Structure formats: structure tokens, C-alpha cells
Amino acid sequence: MRINIKGNIRDILKFTKLIPERIERIQNASSDKITSDPINELAFKLHPDTQHLMISDIFNETKSTKTFKLVPDLDSNTRHVAYFRAGQYLSLKVDVIKGKDTYRITRPYSISSSPFEALKGFYEITIKKTEGGFLSEFAWQNWKVGTKIEASDPQGFFYYDPIRDKPSIIGLGGGSGITPFRSMAREITSGKMNANLTLFYGSSDEEDIIFFEEFSALAKNYPEKLKIINVLSCEIVTLAGCLEGFITADIIQTYADVNESSIFICGPQAMYNFLKTEIDSLNLPTKRIRQEMFGEIKNITQCEGFPLDKAENIYTIKVKMGKQYLEVPANATETVLVALERAKLAPPSRCRSGECGWCRSRLISGDIFISPESDGRRIADKKFGYFHPCSSYPISNLEIEVPTEF
Amino acid sequence: MTQITTNSSNQDKIRFYNVIVAGAGNGGLVAAATLARKGVKVLLLEQHNLPGGFASSFVRGRFEFETSLHELCSMGTSDEKEGVRRIFEDQLNIEASFIQVPEAYRVIIPEEELDVIIPFGVQEFTDAVEKAVPGSKKSVKNFWQLVEDIHNAIIYVGRSQGKVDRIEMLRNHANFIKTGGYAVDEVLDALKMPLKAQRIVTAYWCYLGIPTSRLSFTIFAGMLRTYIKGGGWVPRYRSHGFTTALDKRIRELGGEIEYNTRIEKILVKDGKITGVGTSKGEIIRTNHVIANISPTAVYNKIIYPQTEVPEIAYKLVNARTHGITLLVVYLGLDKSAEELGITDYSYFIYNKGSSDALYEEGTKELTKSHPAQATVCLNKAIPDCSPPGTSILYITTLFRPETWANVKVEDYFDLKTELATQLIDDFEQATNITIRNSIEEIEVATPITFAHYTKVYNGVIYGYENDVWDSVVNRLQSMNHEKYIDGLEFCGGFAEQGHGYSSSLDSGRLAALVTLQKLIESEEIGEIRK
Ligand SMILES: Cc1cc2nc3c(=O)[nH]c(=O)nc-3n(C[C@H](O)[C@H](O)[C@H](O)COP(=O)(O)OP(=O)(O)OC[C@H]3O[C@@H](n4cnc5c(N)ncnc54)[C@H](O)[C@@H]3O)c2cc1C
Ligand code: FES
Numbered sequence: 001m002r003i004n005i006k007g008n009i010r011d012i013l014k015f016t017k018l019i020p021e022r023i024e025r026i027q028n029a030s031s032d033k034i035t036s037d038p039i040n041e042l043a044f045k046l047h048p049d050t051q052h053l054m055i056s057d058i059f060n061e062t063k064s065t066k067t068f069k070l071v072p073d074l075d076s077n078t079r080h081v082a083y084f085r086a087g088q089y090l091s092l093k094v095d096v097i098k099g100k101d102t103y104r105i106t107r108p109y110s111i112s113s114s115p116f117e118a119l120k121g122f123y124e125i126t127i128k129k130t131e132g133g134f135l136s137e138f139a140w141q142n143w144k145v146g147t148k149i150e151a152s153d154p155q156g157f158f159y160y161d162p163i164r165d166k167p168s169i170i171g172l173g174g175g176s177g178i179t180p181f182r183s184m185a186r187e188i189t190s191g192k193m194n195a196n197l198t199l200f201y202g203s204s205d206e207e208d209i210i211f212f213e214e215f216s217a218l219a220k221n222y223p224e225k226l227k228i229i230n231v232l233s234c235e236i237v238t239l240a241g242c243l244e245g246f247i248t249a250d251i252i253q254t255y256a257d258v259n260e261s262s263i264f265i266c267g268p269q270a271m272y273n274f275l276k277t278e279i280d281s282l283n284l285p286t287k288r289i290r291q292e293m294f295g296e297i298k299n300i301t302q303c304e305g306f307p308l309d310k311a312e313n314i315y316t317i318k319v320k321m322g323k324q325y326l327e328v329p330a331n332a333t334e335t336v337l338v339a340l341e342r343a344k345l346a347p348p349s350r351c352r353s354g355e356c357g358w359c360r361s362r363l364i365s366g367d368i369f370i371s372p373e374s375d376g377r378r379i380a381d382k383k384f385g386y387f388h389p390c391s392s393y394p395i396s397n398l399e400i401e402v403p404t405e406f
Numbered sequence: 407m408t409q410i411t412t413n414s415s416n417q418d419k420i421r422f423y424n425v426i427v428a429g430a431g432n433g434g435l436v437a438a439a440t441l442a443r444k445g446v447k448v449l450l451l452e453q454h455n456l457p458g459g460f461a462s463s464f465v466r467g468r469f470e471f472e473t474s475l476h477e478l479c480s481m482g483t484s485d486e487k488e489g490v491r492r493i494f495e496d497q498l499n500i501e502a503s504f505i506q507v508p509e510a511y512r513v514i515i516p517e518e519e520l521d522v523i524i525p526f527g528v529q530e531f532t533d534a535v536e537k538a539v540p541g542s543k544k545s546v547k548n549f550w551q552l553v554e555d556i557h558n559a560i561i562y563v564g565r566s567q568g569k570v571d572r573i574e575m576l577r578n579h580a581n582f583i584k585t586g587g588y589a590v591d592e593v594l595d596a597l598k599m600p601l602k603a604q605r606i607v608t609a610y611w612c613y614l615g616i617p618t619s620r621l622s623f624t625i626f627a628g629m630l631r632t633y634i635k636g637g638g639w640v641p642r643y644r645s646h647g648f649t650t651a652l653d654k655r656i657r658e659l660g661g662e663i664e665y666n667t668r669i670e671k672i673l674v675k676d677g678k679i680t681g682v683g684t685s686k687g688e689i690i691r692t693n694h695v696i697a698n699i700s701p702t703a704v705y706n707k708i709i710y711p712q713t714e715v716p717e718i719a720y721k722l723v724n725a726r727t728h729g730i731t732l733l734v735v736y737l738g739l740d741k742s743a744e745e746l747g748i749t750d751y752s753y754f755i756y757n758k759g760s761s762d763a764l765y766e767e768g769t770k771e772l773t774k775s776h777p778a779q780a781t782v783c784l785n786k787a788i789p790d791c792s793p794p795g796t797s798i799l800y801i802t803t804l805f806r807p808e809t810w811a812n813v814k815v816e817d818y819f820d821l822k823t824e825l826a827t828q829l830i831d832d833f834e835q836a837t838n839i840t841i842r843n844s845i846e847e848i849e850v851a852t853p854i855t856f857a858h859y860t861k862v863y864n865g866v867i868y869g870y871e872n873d874v875w876d877s878v879v880n881r882l883q884s885m886n887h888e889k890y891i892d893g894l895e896f897c898g899g900f901a902e903q904g905h906g907y908s909s910s911l912d913s914g915r916l917a918a919l920v921t922l923q924k925l926i927e928s929e930e931i932g933e934i935r936k
Pocket of ligand 1: 334
């Protein structure tokens with residue numbers, strides 16, 4: 001078959017003119033430079049590499065909790081804080097000074113203010129001081145109005161999605177785990193988020209309830225949108241409307257319709273462990289339950305499968321990082337990430353829970369222990385020997401390659 | 407704290423490489439691996455912390471999603487290998503396996519009462535079109551004859567590396583020449599193919615992202631042939647599986663890779679590459695850069711100093727049309743494909759028949775309906791790609807990047823939801839399958855997401871458009887005249903071979919071979935590994 005499109009000669013001519021036409025088109029084109037890239041500009045507004053922030057206010061919430069208000073550090077190139085979804089967190093990057101040593105570490109904190117407030121130019125984070133806490137104790141002593149803080153862009157997937165979730169949200173919070181719910185509550189009651197929230201909030205003591213007044217007032221003013229049920233595990237409860245004990249399936253079902261809701265859980269590790277049986281008894285599909293990460297597993301020896309005979313061991317990790325080759329010591333019961341940070345290496349990290357993949361590194365040799373619940377690796381990464389140092393514990397000497405911070 | 411430095415960091419010493427590859431996308435990975443295999447001292451720098459660029463994966467809950475690939479063409483079969491399989495298996499020998507998808511596509515155009523499943527295989531394809539549009543057989547057969555003629559010609563042009571013998575072309579590849587100046591519609595009309603059959607035959611147009619009234623027939627024919635004859639393939643462990651395998655191979659072959667490192671400057675002096683400047687503040691010397699970055703960004707932003715960019719380079723960029731960009735809705739469903747009634751792997755759902763009309767819609771307001779979608783249920787190719795009793799579905803639609811330029815940050819998340827809702831509704835309506843109440847995980851990637859992760863210019867996914875005048879064939883023929891900086895080659899979706907996995911993978915091989923040639927000619931390297 002020999003085809004004619006517009007006629008033999010015309011077709012051939014059209015073809016032979018292709019290259020001359022190309023040359024002509026290029027010659028006749030504008031020689032202006034392209035200086036704008038609006039899509040990357042927008043991407044950078046939503047996801048800045050680093051947000052340079054400054055503490056503009058500090059509020060004492062409870063005896064062990066403070067809220068830090070963060071605004072752009074105008075000495076830097078940060079001009080606004082990135083917009084986010086209620087429930088997301090910031091990964092702070094902090095130089096912690098201990099004696100003569102400076103350690104560059106990260107810690108994730110849920111944003112406790114709401115997205116519409118970010119548009120007004122600020123975030124709040126609310127930190128509970130933990131006993132022996134490396135960052136929180138440092139922050140308590142050193143953070144003042146004017147202190148500069150580096151933060152990641154907003155991170156994480158602990159947010160309400162109108163396509164996936166039911167517009168009735170059951171929140172189960174414990175301790176500092178109330179922070180993402182405060183963000184949601186403010187967004188909901190200001191009419192910015194089309195959902196309602198019933199929050200069950202567990203505290204160990206009346207004095208430890210964070211945001212007690214704010215939630216009480218919001219619940220009173222917006223009864224259709226917000227309910228708060230404080231659950232206290234202490235002996236004596238004097239505050240009106242508070243329940244005694246722990247958050248149980250029974251309590252949840254008394255105050256909310258579990259079958260028509262999405263459950264969001266955020267709190268300390270111990271709370272997850274307790275809630276697991278309660279939630280299981282509700283027999284809900286996985287899609288109705290969303291759980292925030294809880295950071296590094298503190299008592300890894302209690303994890304099923306951890307080799308207890310190795311718990312006391314200190315191993316050596318050979319690290320290749322950029323152009324550096326180093327050897328660092330590592331405790332079996334601390335994550336590889338902590339070992340690297342103790343050695344002042346400052347590798348990249350964000351969630352510290354195994355989920356975000358930002359710390360992804362290469363395991364060249366040696367054995368690590370990873371609890372299945374914090375193994376957020378891709379399938380191929382497991383096959384090709386990649387690991388997330390933030391959720392991996394050394395159980396032999398290791399040789400690893402770690403990316404340098406961006 | 408005991409901390410022994412076994413090898414001091416030598417920060418001050420300036421590093422030198424024979425070749426620096428900028429970007430670890432499909433093109434950059436193959437380029438680096440190809441050079442490393444030849445024993446060339448090569449450094450691959452990538453701004454993200456992963457290999458792959460668009461070719462990646464991400465985890466949400468119990469699902470691992472494929473970021474971008476629907477199906478990989480140019481694989482062929484183990485017996486009849488095509489380009490990509492030869493690169494992976496014979497040239498680079500990487501540890502990755504691929505699975506063939508069950509059918510080419512199901513195209514649904516409600517407006518024209520079309521709903522046809524197109525199988526792989528030329529005979530099967532032809533029969534399916536005839537069944538849907540009786541009387542179309544002759545034109546479709548002639549079409550395939552043309553496709554074959556063009557394929558043979560493309561092989562010849564490809565081998566000529568920019569030096570095509572015109573007499574030989576006229577003598578042996580007349581049909582290639584005679585169709586070479588035309589768009590798809592013009593050729594199919596000349597073949598007297600019924601319009602309805604044309605709709606079915608050209609359903610893949612959205613993979614090329616330009617309407618059939620402008621799309622170079624040659625390019626369309628080349629793509630269709632490799633899919634229909636060689637099948638569509640997906641990597642066993644998502645794209646991250648084969649890109650990680652490439653990363654591993656590069657290291658084994660002695661190449662070096664550094665992540666989280668952005669090339670901010672490509673240093674040029676007197677028209678020649680002299681090195682790169684990185685986001686880590688380092689200057690690394692080299693005479694050869696292979697950029698897996700668009701010429702748009704390289705000429706307008708990265709070459710340093712900018713006075714080294716000749717005017718003609720800007721003209722080349724401005725003469726061309728930047729391709730389209732995408733929005734993808736990734737769904738992790740808590741029912742199996744069978745339970746949901748999803749019967750097919752790949753759906754093209756077009757609410758209008760004409761690709762011009764569909765493309766036009768993609769340039770309009772964002773909240774208006776977006777009537778073209780390409781949807782994949784990964785479990786139909788890889789049943790165990792998600793846990794038992796679940797499935798993965800992803801819906802893709804196209805946009806001109808300009809449409810997203812004025813989005814306000816405060817509207818961004820709502821906009822995602824709005825567009826995703828509509829695409830899900832459209833899918834449900836066209837297929838009569840209900841997915842809405844089975845969504846366990848959802849993620850929506852927009853042009854902004856793609857720009858965020860890859861930094862690609864304006865979020866463009868599809869390189870430069872394959873208009874007739876700027877088709878891959880014309881680019882390949884002109885490539886020797888369109889190089890303006892000595893030592894600079896391009897690979898990836900913005901290079902001569904155009905976008906798409908197979909093209910960008912192969913572009914890495916081509917850029918590596920051209921660079922290798924130059925290294926040998928300039929005697930920068932001596933013996934090369936076989
Ligand atoms: C998604 C997410 C959101 C969160 N949101 C909140 C929130 O809103 N509010 C809140 O209060 N908390 C929140 N947390 C918890 C928070 O991130 C911290 O874990 C918590 O504040 C405790 O941090 P810390 O440094 O005080 O204590 P720890 O992390 O317990 O400090 C001790 C740790 O420091 C390590 N360490 C000791 N010495 C060194 C050294 N020299 N160098 C490096 N490391 C060393 C130890 O090994 C140990 O792991 C959140 C966690 C996650 C995952
Ligand atoms: S820091 Fe997120 S996975 Fe390690």
C-alpha cells in the first residue's frame with residue numbers, strides 16, 4: 001500500500017519542508033527569557049524547604065504545658081507561614097545545647113492553632129514537658145519570646161478528608177494529643193471546616209487538662225458542632241461534667257454514634273495500647289479509624305520479637321554521610337537516628353515514627369529491629385536494603401549510608 | 407562520646423567527574439548506569455531523597471501507590487525484546503521484574519455510545535474495532551500497514567543519529583515520508599476510517615497529551631505499535647522497584663549518587679561546561695553534564711553565567727509548547743476489585759468524543775467539569791499489590807499548567823476535594839461501579855504536588871508537545887544543530903525523544919552514548935569497558 005494524504009507531490013513537499021519550517025519557527029520565536037514559574041512558586045508557598053520562625057508569645061496552659069506562638073522570622077526569607085490542614089504537624093529542627101555540646105535534632109509537633117490562623121500569619125504549638133525530655137526540658141529553660149526556630153513545611157496525614165471520612169468525627173485524645181483536635185475545633189467552630197467533632201479527652205489529673213476553658217467555651221457556644229467529654233484517670237474528680245476512668249468503648253458509644261462517624265486517635269503510646277481492645281470491640285472497618293503516629297517507641301524491649309538478650313549491648317555503626325566516613329556507638333534500645341544525633345550528625349528526619357520516609361537510608365550490612373507498626377517502608381526499599389533510622393534499632397554492628405540534610 | 411573519623415572529609419579538595427548527571431529521573435538513572443557500565447567516572451545528583459522523579463511510589467496506611475505509571479511500552483516480550491527491556495535486561499541487567507497488563511484499554515465515550523474493550527495484538531485490535539464499528543476493518547488494516555512502514559523508518563532514523571540519507575528514505579520509507587508532515591486526524595481521514603473507529607483507535611492520545619488534530623501521526627503510530635504489539639507492562643513493585651534497582655546497579659558499577667543535593671548552577675565558560683554548583687555550596691568540576699532537567703529551566707535559570715546562553719537557545723524554548731500536566735486521585739479501597747465489580751485494568755472515560763474538545767476543557771477554569779480521565783485498577787495486573795480484600799484505583803486527568811497558576815493557597819485543599827469528587831462521580835457514572843463508600847485512603851496529587859517533588863518547570867509532566875513540526879522525528883534529525891553548549895546533553899521527558907517512561911528511559915541511554923563518544927574523541931577517557 002502506498003498512501004496519499006493530500007497528493008503525492010504535496011505530501012513529499014510537506015515532509016521535506018518540515019526541517020526548514022522548524023528552523024524558521026525557531027528563528028522567528030521570541031528570545032525573551034522565561035522568568036516566572038507560577039506552579040513552582042505556589043508549590044514553594046505550600047511546601048517551603050524550611051520555615052524560619054520566631055516565638056512571638058508564650059502561654060502557660062498547665063503546670064507542664066506551654067503554647068508557643070510562632071510567626072515568620074523577618075530576618076530570614078520566610079514571609080508567611082505555610083497553609084496546612086487541621087491535624088498536620090511541623091517538624092522542628094533545633095540546636096539543643098547541653099554543656100559544651102550542641103546537638104541538632106528534630107521533633108514533630110502537631111499545630112495546635114488552625115489553618116485560618118496560619119493565613120493570618122501564625123502557628124501555635126503546644127508542648128508538654130516530659131520527664132528527662134531532651135528537647136522539652138531545653139525548650140522550657142531556653143525558649144523565650146524572640147527565640148528563632150526552624151520548622152519543616154506542614155506534614156502528616158492526620159486530617160479530615162471530606163471524601164473519605166464521615167462528617168461526624170469522634171476524637172480520642174490523650175495528654176498533649178489534644179493539639180490536633182484544637183486545630184480542628186477552631187476550624188470547625190469558625191465555619192471553615194464542614195464537620196462536627198465529639199472529643200473524648202483523657203487526662204491523668206484535673207490540673208493536667210489542656211485547653212479546658214477554651215474547649216468548654218467552644219462547646220457551649222457551638223453545641224451542634226463540638227462536644228467535649230473529659231475523662232480523668234485520677235482518684236477524685238471535682239470538675240462538673242468530667243468522667244472518671246479511661247476512655248472505653250462503652251463511654252464512646254454513650255456519647256456518639258460510632259457507626260456514623262470517623263474516629264481520629266491521637267495520644268501517647270500507652271493510650272494506643274489501651275484503646276486497641278476497646279476499638280477492636282466496636283468492629284469498625286479500618287477506614288473509619290485514623291490514628292496519629294506517636295514518635296519513637298520508648299520501650300522497645302516490650303515489643304514482641306525484640307531480642308531481649310541484646311538489650312544491654314552497645315554497637316558500632318559505620319556511617320557514610322556525604323563525603324564523611326564515621327564510626328558512632330549505638331545502644332540497642334535507642335533508634336539509629338538517635339545514635340546519629342548523639343554523634344552530632346544531624347541526618348534528615350521529620351516524623352520520627354517510621355512513616356514519612358524522610359530519613360530513608362541504606363543498610364549496607366548488619367541487623368536492625370523494626371516494630372511492624374512503625375515500618376512505613378516501601379516494598380522495594382525492604383527488598384533493596386533501605387531502612388528508616390527513626391524506627392530502627394541496631395541489634396548488631398551496622399554499616400550504613402545516610403543522606404545529608406537537604 | 408567516642409567518634410572516630412576514619413577518613414577525613416577533605417572538604418577543600420575540588421572533586422572532578424567525567425560526567426555529572428543532574429537528576430535521578432528515568433532518564434538520569436539510565437544515563438548514569440550506562441556511563442558507569444562503560445567505566446566512566448560519573449556522579450548522579452538528585453534534589454529529592456529518592457530516585458525516580460515521577461517514577462516513584464508512596465505509602466498511605468496499608469497501601470503503596472504507584473505515583474505515575476499506567477503502563478510501560480517498548481518492553482516487548484522475552485522472545486521479542488524491545489528497547490526498554492533490552493536496556494533493563496541486556497545492557498544494565500537490573501533486578502526488576504515486570505508484569506503484563508491484561509488488556510490495552512477500555513474506552514467509554516457516553517456521548518457517542520461507545521464502550522469498547524481493546525485487547526493487545528494487531529489482529530485482536532482490528533477485530534475489536536470492526537465489532538464496535540462494522541465496516542471499519544479495511545481502514546484499520548491499512549492503518550496497521552502504515553504503522554509498520556513507519557516503524558521500520560523510525561528504526562532507520564534512530565540508528566542514523568541525526569544523519570539521515572534522504573535518497574534511502576524516499577526509496578525505502580515512502581509512507582513514512584508521505585505521512586510525516588501530517589497530524590493523526592489527517593492521515594486517518596485519508597484512510598477513510600469512520601469517525602467512530604477513529605475515536606477508538608486514537609484513545610491513547612491522552613498519553614501523548616495533545617489533540618489528534620495536532621499530534622504528529624508518526625509519533626502516535628510509533629507509540630500505538632509498541633503498546634499493541636508488545637503489550638503494556640507494570641513493574642512488580644511499583645516504579646520505585648525498578649528505579650531503586652537502577653540506583654543499586656549504578657553503585658555496583660562504580661557510579662556515585664548523592665540525594666538531597668540540588669544543582670543550582672551549571673557552570674559554563676566560553677561555551678563549554680566547566681562544572682556545577684550545588685545547593686550544598688560545593689563546586690564540582692566536569693566537562694560534561696547530562697541534564698534530566700528541562701531545557702526551559704536549564705537555559706533560563708541554571709546555566710551560569712546567563713550570558714553564556716546564546717539567544718537561539720531561548721528561541722528554541724519559546725518556539726515550542728510546554729506539555730500538559732496532570733491531577734491524580736489515588737484511592738485505596740477496602741474491597742477487592744471483584745467485590746466492587748471492577749473488571750478492567752485501564753479505563754479511558756471521555757465525556758466528549760473529540761480530543762480537541764477534551765484538550766480545550768483542560769485549559770478552562772479549574773472548577774468546570776474535566777471530561778477526560780484515564781483510570782487504572784492496579785490489582786487487575788498485580789492482584790496482590792494491596793492486601794487481600796482491598797484494591798488500588800487511580801484516576802488521572804489532564805490540565806494545561808496555566809490553569810493552576812492563579813490558585814490561592816487557601817483554596818488549594820478544597821479545590822483538590824472538588825476535582826477529586828467530580829472525577830470519582832464521573833467514573834461511577836460511566837462504569838456503574840460504586841467506589842465512593844469503600845475509600846480507606848485517598849491522596850490527590852496536583853501540578854503543584856509534582857512541582858513540589860520534582861521541581862519540574864511549571865509542573866509540566868509531558869515535556870514539549872509533539873506537534874507535527876516538533877515531533878520526535880524532527881527533533882532527532884535536528885539534534886546535532888540544536889546543541890548550544892559544549893558538553894551539555896539533555897535526557898528525560900523534555901529531551902528529543904519526548905515524555906513517557908519508555909522515551910525518557912531511552913533518552914538516558916542516548917545522552918550517555920553521545921557523551922561517551924565525546925569523552926573518547928576528546929581523549930578525556932582512554933579504554934572503555936565493553
Ligand atoms: C506527629 C506527632 C505530633 C506530636 N505532637 C505533639 C504535641 O503537639 N505536643 C507535644 O507535647 N508533643 C507532641 N509530640 C511528641 C513530641 O514530638 C516529643 O516526642 C515530645 O515533646 C518529647 O520530646 P523530648 O525531646 O522532650 O523527649 P524525648 O524525645 O523523650 O527525649 C529523650 C530522647 O532524646 C534522646 N537523647 C538524649 N540525649 C541525646 C543527645 N545528646 N543527642 C540526641 N538525642 C539525645 C534520647 O535517646 C531519647 O530518645 C508529637 C509527636 C508526633 C510523632
Ligand atoms: S523521620 Fe519519618 S520515617 Fe524517619
